[in-house]
Amino acid sequence: MTAQVLGISGSPIAGGSTDRIVRLILDATGLECEFVRLWDLDVRPCKACLACAASNVCTSFDDDWLPLATKIVRADALVLGGWAPFNILDARTKTVPERMFSLRHSILLGAGKIGVAVVTGTVDPVPIADGLLAWFATEGLRPLGRVTPAGTDPCWSCGFGDACVQGAPVPLARGEYDLFEYPYADRLPAPKDFAISPEVIPPPVEDQAHVVAEAERLGREIAAGARQSERERHGALERLAPGAASLEPLPRLRALLEAGTAGVAVDVGEELSALLARAGEQADHGAARGAVISLLALGRKALLRSAEQPATELLVTEVRHAVAELYEAATEK
Numbered sequence: 559m560t561a562q563v564l565g566i567s568g569s570p571i572a573g574g575s576t577d578r579i580v581r582l583i584l585d586a587t588g589l590e591c592e593f594v595r596l597w598d599l600d601v602r603p604c605k606a607c608l609a610c611a612a613s614n615v616c617t618s619f620d621d622d623w624l625p626l627a628t629k630i631v632r633a634d635a636l637v638l639g640g641w642a643p644f645n646i647l648d649a650r651t652k653t654v655p656e657r658m659f660s661l662r663h664s665i666l667l668g669a670g671k672i673g674v675a676v677v678t679g680t681v682d683p684v685p686i687a688d689g690l691l692a693w694f695a696t697e698g699l700r701p702l703g704r705v706t707p708a709g710t711d712p713c714w715s716c717g718f719g720d721a722c723v724q725g726a727p728v729p730l731a732r733g734e735y736d737l738f739e740y741p742y743a744d745r746l747p748a749p750k751d752f753a754i755s756p757e758v759i760p761p762p763v764e765d766q767a768h769v770v771a772e773a774e775r776l777g778r779e780i781a782a783g784a785r786q787s788e789r790e791r792h793g794a795l796e797r798l799a800p801g802a803a804s805l806e807p808l809p810r811l812r813a814l815l816e817a818g819t820a821g822v823a824v825d826v827g828e829e830l831s832a833l834l835a836r837a838g839e840q841a842d843h844g845a846a847r848g849a850v851i852s853l854l855a856l857g858r859k860a861l862l863r864s865a866e867q868p869a870t871e872l873l874v875t876e877v878r879h880a881v882a883e884l885y886e887a888a889t890e891k
Contacts, residue, residue, distance in 0.1 A: 561592035563780060564633035566626075568596045568640040568651025569678070575709040575763045576678045579773050580639040583674060583705070586777020589784065592629065601626065601653045610660035613851050614667060614881070615889055623657050624889040631661065631885045634784045635672035636699065641709060642679030642686050655693050662697060664854035665861065665874055667881060669698025672783050674776050678709035680760070681740045702783065703776050707769040708741050708760035720753040794872050807880035808838050811856075814873050826863050830856050837880075846887035853877050853884075 565584045569576035572595065584591040599622040610616045616623055630636060640651030661667040673694035677687040687704035694701040742760050746752070763769055795803040795810070802813040815831050837852035857877040860870050 561629065561633055562589045562784060563587050563591040563635045563637065564629050565591060565593045565637040566596060566639065566651075566654060567593070567676075568638075568648055568654070570597050570648075570650070572597070574678075575707055576639040576641055576676060579676050579678070579705055579707055579763055579769065580637050582770065582773045583637050583676070583777045583780070586774040587635075587781040587784075588777075589634075589781050592633075594626065594629070596650045596653070599626065601650075601657065603649075603653055604656035604659050606659075611663050612854075613847050613888065614661050614663050614854060615847060615850070615885075616657060616660040626654075627657070627661065628886040628889060630658065631667050632882045633671060634787070635674070635702075635780045636668075636694075637674045637676065637780075638690060639676035639678070640686075640690075642677055642683040643712070645679070645682065645686070647677070647686050647689070655690075658697060665857040665877060666698035667878055667885075668694075669878065670787065670875060671699045672702050672780050672787075673697075673699035674702050674780065675704040676706075676773075677704070678707050678763075680709060680711040680714075683707075700783070702779055703772070705769060705773045705776065707763045707766055709763075710759050714754050714759055720755065791872075791875065795876075798869065798872065807876065807883050808834070808841065811873070811876050811880060814876060826859065830860060833859070841884060844887075846884045846890070850881050850884050850888040853881050 563584055565580040567577045567580045571577070577593075577595065581593055584593060601623050602619050602621050604616075605618060607618050609618050616627070638651065638654060641648050658668065673691070675687045675690035675694070677683040677690065679686070683706040684704070687706050691701035691704055740746075745758050745760075747758070752758075760766070792803045795814075799810075799813040799817040802810045802817075805813060811834055812831075815827065815834060818827070833852050833856040837849040837856070840846070840849035840852060854877075857874045860873050860877075
C-alpha cells in the first residue's frame with residue numbers, strides 16, 4: 559500500500575534536525591506515511607533531455623528516481639525537507655524539483671496534492687522555504703506551509719578548535735552577516751570572548767517550541783486537507799456519474815465519459831473515448847507505458863478543448879488517478 563503522505567529529507571545527517579522535523583510532521587498527520595532519505599538513494603540532477611515528454615517517465619538515468627517518482631505520484635501529500643548551506647537549497651534536495659520536471663508533461667501529475675516545505679538553516683532559511691512553496695504551486699501542488707528550524711552550521715563542529723575566523727560563528731558575532739537574521743543572536747558573546755560551545759549553537763529542534771508547534775499544526779492540516787479533498791472528489795463523482803467512485807480507475811473514466819462530463823463537443827468526446835479504449839487495451843496486454851501515454855493524451859486533449867471547466871477538471875483528476883495506478887508498471891524496462 560503506497561503512503562498517503564510522503565516525507566523526503568535531503569539532509570546528509572541521518573537523524574538530524576531536518577529528518578526529525580519531517581518525521582514529526584508525518585507523525586502528526588495520523589495517516590499512512592512513508593519517510594525517505596535522499597542520501598540513501600542515487601538520484602541525479604535533471605539533464606533537460608526531454609526523454610520524459612511523451613510518457614512522464616524519466617528514461618535518462620539508471621538511478622533510483624523512478625521508484626521515488628512512483629511514491630510521489632501516488633501520494634496525497636508531499637513533505638519535502640532540505641537544509642540551507644550558504645543560504646541556498648542544498649544540492650541533494652534540489653534534485654527532487656529538478657527531476658519532477660518529468661511529471662509535468664501534458665497534465666501535472668502533482669496537481670491536487672498538498673505540499674509542505676521544511677528548510678533547516680543557521681541563518682534565515684525562510685526565503686529558501688518560500689521558494690519551495692512557490693515551486694509547489696508551479697507543479698499544481700497546494701502549498702500548505704513551511705517549517706524553518708534553526709540548525710547547527712557544519713563549520714561549528716569541524717574539530718579544529720573553538721573559534722573560526724571564516725565560518726559562521728565569528729562573522730555573526732562581529733555583525734558581518736547583518737543581512738541575515740540569526741534567531742539565537744542573544745546566545746552570541748562579544749567577538750573578543752567568542753568560543754564555539756553548546757551555549758552558542760541553536761537548541762535541538764525539539765526544544766524550539768514554535769517549530770514543534772508549527773510542524774504538528776501542519777501535520778494535522780495535511781490530514782484534514784487530504785480527507786476534505788477525498789470527500790469533495792467522491793461527492794463530485796457521485797453527482798456526475800453515480801456509482802463511479804466505487805469503480806477501478808479506467809472503468810471510472812469510462813463512466814465519466816459516458817455521462818458526458820468531459821464538457822466537450824461530441825467529436826472530441828469520441829476522440830477521448832477512443833484514447834481511453836486504447837489505454838484499456840494496452841493495460842490489458844501489459845503495455846503500461848503505452849497506456850500511460852494514451853491517458854496523458856486524453857487529459858491533454860480534454861484540457862485543450864474543454865467547454866465545462868469543473869467537469870473537465872474532474873475528468874483530468876481521474877486521469878491522474880489512473881496514471882498513478884499504472885505508473886510503477888510503466889517505469890519497468
